[in-house]
Each structure stands twice: as C-alpha cells, then as structure tokens.
Amino acid sequence: MTTLTATPMGKIPLKGEIAAPGDKSISHRSLMFGALAVGPTRITGLLEGEDVRATARAVAALGAGVERTGEGAWTVHGVGVGGLAEPECALDLGNSGTGARLLMGMVAGCPITATFTGDASLSRRPMSRVIEPLSRMGAVFHGREGGRLPITLTGPADVMPIDYRSPVASAQVKSAVLLAGLNAAGRTTVREPAASRDHTENMLRSFGAAVETRTEDGMIVVTVDGQPELAPQDIAVPGDPSSAAFAAVAALILPGSEVTIRNVGLNPLRAGLFEVLTAMGGEIDVLDRREEGGEPVGDLRVRGGALKGAGAPPANAAAMIDEYPILCIAAALAEGRTEMRGIEELRVKESDRIALMVNGLRAAGVEVEEHEDGMTVSGSGGRPPAGGCEIDASHDHRIAMSFLVLGLACAQPIAVTGAETIATSYPAFTDHFARLGADIQSR
Template sequence: MATIIAHPLTGSGLSGTITAPGDKSVSHRSLMFGALAVGQTRISGLLEGEDVRATANAVAALGATVVRTGEGTWTVDGVGVGGLSEPEKALDLGNSGTGARLLMGLVAGHPITATFTGDASLSKRPMNRVTEPLSRMGAVFHGREGGRLPMTVTGPDLAMPIDYTSPVASAQVKSAVLLAGLNAPGVTTVREPKPSRDHTENMLRQFGADVTSRTGDGTNVVSITGQPELSPQTIVVPGDPSSAAFAVVAALILPGSDVTVCNVGLNPLRAGLFEVLRAMGGRIDVLGERLEGGEPVGDLRVRGGALKGTIAPPANAASMIDEYPVLCVAAALAEGATEMRGIEELRVKESDRIAVMVAGLRAAGVEVEEHDDGMTVHGAGGKPPAGGCSIDASHDHRIAMSFLVLGLAAAQPVEVTGAETIATSYPAFTAHLQGLGATIETR
C-alpha cells in the first residue's frame, strides 16, 4: 500500500505550466463507441490511467480490436452496433464505476452474457440505479445482495426501447440506458430532473447516431433512435476538468502562486467547480478558448490569493459532483463558511466521500459540520490548518489527491495511505505538482 506525504510549501507559491490529463469520461466513451462503429476509430490524448485501461481491456474482450500506438494514442477497430461477442472471462473494471455501468448498458442491449467484477471499492457500490431501467429493456441481472458486483448480465434476444424517468440526474444512468437503446428497435428516451453530463450525447452524434435533447418543464429529455450504423471517428480527448481541479485549487490556496493548466475541458455540465471558486474570489482566467472533439477547451491561468466562503448551489451539483472533495480543501483556507448541500450521491462513490472528507478534515484541524446531504466547512481565513495527520484514502483517488493538496497549505505535513489509487485517474499527479514546486514524497 503506497504512502505519499505532502509537505507545507515554503516560499512564494507554485509556478509553472502543466497540461491536464485526458478527460476520463470522454476517454471511456471514445473506446466504447469506437467498438460499436464499423471501421477504425483513432483516439489521441486518451487518459491512460487504470480505469480507462480496464475499459480498453473490456472492449477488446467484447470483440473489438484495441491497439495502443503511442503515448495517449490508440486505435479501435469496431464490430458495429449489435456485433459484440460474448467474453470468455469476467470483465474486471477495477475501480471504475463509469466503466462498469456504461458497459452494463452495452451488454444489456446485446444477446450475450458477461460477468462484471471490480476491486474492493467498486464491489461495494450499488448498481441498482442502472440495472432497474435495463431490466425493463429485457436484460437479466444476477449479483450480490444490494445489487453489487460480481454481477452477471444477460441481454435479451431483442432489447426493447423504453421511456424511462430517472429519479436522479446521473450521466451514468442516462448513458447506460441510451447505450442499451442503440441496439433496440425504435426510440429509447430518458427523462431526468435536470441536465447531467452530456458527453454521451455529444459523442454519439459525432459517430452518427440520431440523438435529440430538450430541456423544459423541469426535466431534461434525451432520446436515441436504435440500430444505427455508427461511423468511425478521429477523437481528440480534451483535458479532464476533474483532474485539473487539484492543481487549480492548490494554486488558489497558496499565496504567490501563478500556474497555468493547459487543455482543460470546459463543458458547462462539467465546469461547475470553476464557477464556485470564482464566486469565492478565486482568480481563474480562461485563455485560448477553442473546440476539441466537439467539447469546449481552454487554458486556465490561476493565481493565489484570499478566498471567502460561499454556498455551492445544489442545482449545480451534477456539474461538479467529483470535485466536492477538493472544494472542501479550498473552503478550509477561505474566510467563513462554505455550504455544500444536495450532494448525497457522494455517499455511494468510491467511498462515502461525505463521511471520509469530514473525518479527514477534522483530523487535519479543520472545523466542519456533516449533513445527511452534504457538509459545511468553516474556513480559517487563510490560516494554515494544523495538518500533521495520516489520512486513509479509503480506496478513493479523489480523497487521496485532495488531502495531498491540503498538505501543501497545512502547518505540518499530511500523510495519505492507500495513495496507489491515484493511478486510476491521474498517474502523473505527483510529478505535475512536484514540477510546480511542491514537495511530495512517496514511501
């Protein structure tokens, strides 16, 4: 089990330029949709963390030909919609909830059987939110109590299109149903209470699928017409805003910092954190805005300075659901309280992120209140938290990275155990922060 220690930064803050690693959500989807196209899809900028590699292995096991041709560059020779084959072995998705849930949707739309497994963390996470609508389409699921992995999925001879109203705004639920609907005759529709990440819709359109979206009357409605022939594409994966968030927050909370994070995806359904940080007084400038692979992208120049507490709007939770742990770190250094509510989904992520963050912040000397649906962090107005603690990452990469960022601004070092999980999403995390001037050591 890896242990990483972040030491308090001395001097004039962080400085330099890094490039954000490839967006994990887009990386997963580029591999999956490439497998469903007829011909060869070329991908550059692919995130090569363990989660995405697990998806690449699973897609290959389902019949596609997946080849790494260089750093971040891959090709996928697809088998077409309806062409997936039954894997010979269980599909091990490691720590990836996105990979598992979206691939369940793919398998559920095909007349094949596949067993899904994962690591200790993924095996604790319930899959009911996707198995329930997929069952309505004809798929059969056999898993552990509570809808947990290992789980075997058998798709029907012919998947049935459905009109499904989701109780939550979840890109994973929406995407799983749409992917099953690809091989169903007719139109499959998903209704959600507010818009969730739209990477699936954007990329499916790029591959040639007939996907419509409309928002109104308090719902977001997405429909897909089944059984299209998808055309192979050339995909340039934008940088991951969830990964970029760690360097952004580190620069904001360390006075004197001047850091540029290049190639950050700025899809408005993913960039909610940057809006909240600006509301806290964070100096974040967007440079060189452009489009990459149908997604808005820009370079973020971030400078350190005083932050103030705020209320993170619950309505924006879906646009920053993975960034709340690192937002807690910014809040710990701000003046006053930062309230984060409407984020109960965090209790069923890689860990119970609400409980784990609250316990870790308290161990580091930060005042925080826990709520059923979130937390309120009381900042010390720039005064360094005590630190001098050891944090168990609980098999959660975002928890690990968040507390290492906190350690840079603490009075005493912060140690994180179980930090090897960082490799699932951001293998270069330590090297990037070290290159900006941070002192981080691995034991």
C-alpha cells in the same frame, strides 16, 4: 498499500505550467463508442490511467480490436451496434464505476452473457440504478444482494426501447440506457430532473446517431433512435477538468502562486467548480478558448490569493459532483463558511466521500459540520491548518489527492494512505506537482 506525504510549502508559491491529463469520462466513451462503430476509430490524448485501461481490456474482450499506437494514441476497430461478442472471461473493471455501468448498457443491448467484476471498492458500490432500467429493457441480472458486483448480465434477443424517468440526474444511468437503446428497434428516452454530463449525447451525435435533447415539464429529456450504423471517428480527448481542479485549488490557496493548466475541457456541465471558485474570489482566467472533439477547451491561468466562503448551489451538483472533495480544501483556507448541500450521491461513490472528507478535515484541524446531504466548512481565512495527521483515503483517488493538496498549505505534513488508486485517474499527479515546485512523495 501506498502512502504519500505532502510537505507544507510555507511561503513558497507554486509556479509553472502543466497539461491536464486526458478527460476520463471522454476516454471511456471513446473506447466504447469506437467499439460500436463500423471501422477504425483513432483516439489521441487518451487518459492511460488504470480505469481507462480496464475499459480498453473489456472492449477487446467483447470483440473489438484495440491497439495502442503511441503515448495516449489508440485505435479501436469497431464491430458495429449489436455486434459485440460474448467474452470468454469476466470483465474486470477494477475501480471504475463509469466503465462498469456504461459497459452494462452496451452488453444489455446484445443477446450475450457477460460477468462484471471489480476491486474491493467497486464491489461495494451498488449498481441498482442501472440494473432497474436495463431490466425493463429485457436484460437479466444475477448478482450479490443490493445489486453489487460480481454481476452476470444476459442481454435479450430483442432489446425493448423504453421511456425511463430517472429519479436522479446521473450521466452514468442515462448513458447506460441510451447505449442499450442503440440496438433497440425504436426510440429510447431518458428523462432527468436536472441536466447531467452530456458527453454521451455529444459523442453519439458525432458518430452519427440521431440524438435529441429537449426540456419538457421541467425535465431534461434525451432520446436516441435505435439501430444506427455508427461511423468511426478521429477523437482528440480534451484535458480532464476534474483532474485540473487539484492544481487549480493548490494554486489558489498558496499566496503568490501562478499556475497555467493547458488543454482543460470546459463543458458547461463539467465546469461548475471553476464557477464556484471564481465566486469565492479565486483568480482564474481562461486563455485560448477553442473547440476540440465537439467539446469547449481552454487553458487556465490561476493565481493565488484570498478566498471567501460561498454557497455551492445544489442545482450545480451534477456539474461538479466529483469536485466536492477538492472544493472542501479551498473552503478550508477561505474566510468564512462554505455550505455544500444536495450532494448525498457522494455517499455512494468510490467511498462515502462526505464522511471521509469530514473526518479528514477534522483530523487536520479544520472546522466542519456534517449533514446527511453534504457538509459546511468553516475556513481559516488563509491561516495554515494544523495538519500533522495521517489520512486513510479508503482507496479513493479523489480523497487522496484532495488531502495531499491540503497538506501543502498546512503547518505540518499530511500523510495519505491508500494513495495507490491515484493512478486510476491521474498517473502523473506527483510528477505534475513536482514540476510546479511541490514536494509530494512516498516516505
């Protein structure tokens, strides 16, 4: 188990620039959709964290040719929709819920059998949200009670297109159903109560699939026409806004800081955190707006200063669900209260993120109230919280990184155990912070 300790910066600001690591969501999809195309898909800027590497191994086990050609550069030789081969061994997705759920959708569209496994954290996370709609499409699942890994999935000879009304807005559920529907003879539809990340729809369109998105009776409706021939693509993966959030918040809470984060993906369904931080008074400027791989991208210039507590509207939850832990850190240094509600999904992520953030913030001397569907943080108005504690991240990478950022602004260091999982999404985390002047290291 890895323990990292963040040393307080005192009055020393963060300075410099970094490039955001490749977007994890788009990296996963690049490998998967490349496997479903006919011919070579070339990817640059791929996030080479452990989660994405697990997806690369799984895609190769399903019959695609996967080759690393340089740093962040990969080529996937696809086998076409419906062309996946039955793997000879279990597909180990490590800590990746995205990898597991989306690959289940791919396998559910083919008449093959595959077993899905993962690490201890992933094996505690329920898969029932994707099992239920994929079962309607003809897939058969055998797994642990509560729909937990390991799970063996057998796809049907002829996958059935469905019209599925999802009880929650979830990009993973939507994507799994759409991926299974690619091999169905007909149109597959997913209806959501709110918009979720649309990377799957954007990328499927670029590969040549017929995908339609519309609003109907207050629902977001996405349809895909089955059995297309997907054309290989050249994909430049933009930087991950979820990873960029850590340096951005660190700069905001340390007065005098000025940090530039290059190549940040600014998809409106992913940029909710930056909107909330700006509403809190954060100085975040977007430079050189552009489009890469069908996604809006820009460079963020972030300057430290006073923040004020603000509400995080529940309607924004789907656009920033992974960023609530680091938002808590900004809230801890803000003036006043920041209320975060409608985020009960955080209780079934890599950990119960609501409980872990509440307990960790209290240990660091931050006042916080826990709700079943969220939390309310009472900020210090810029005064350093006490710190001087050890936080168990429960092998959750976002919890670990969030409390390390808090440690930079505390009176005493914060040590985080279970920090080895940072490598799943942000292998260069400590190196990037060192480049900005921070001291985060194993002690």
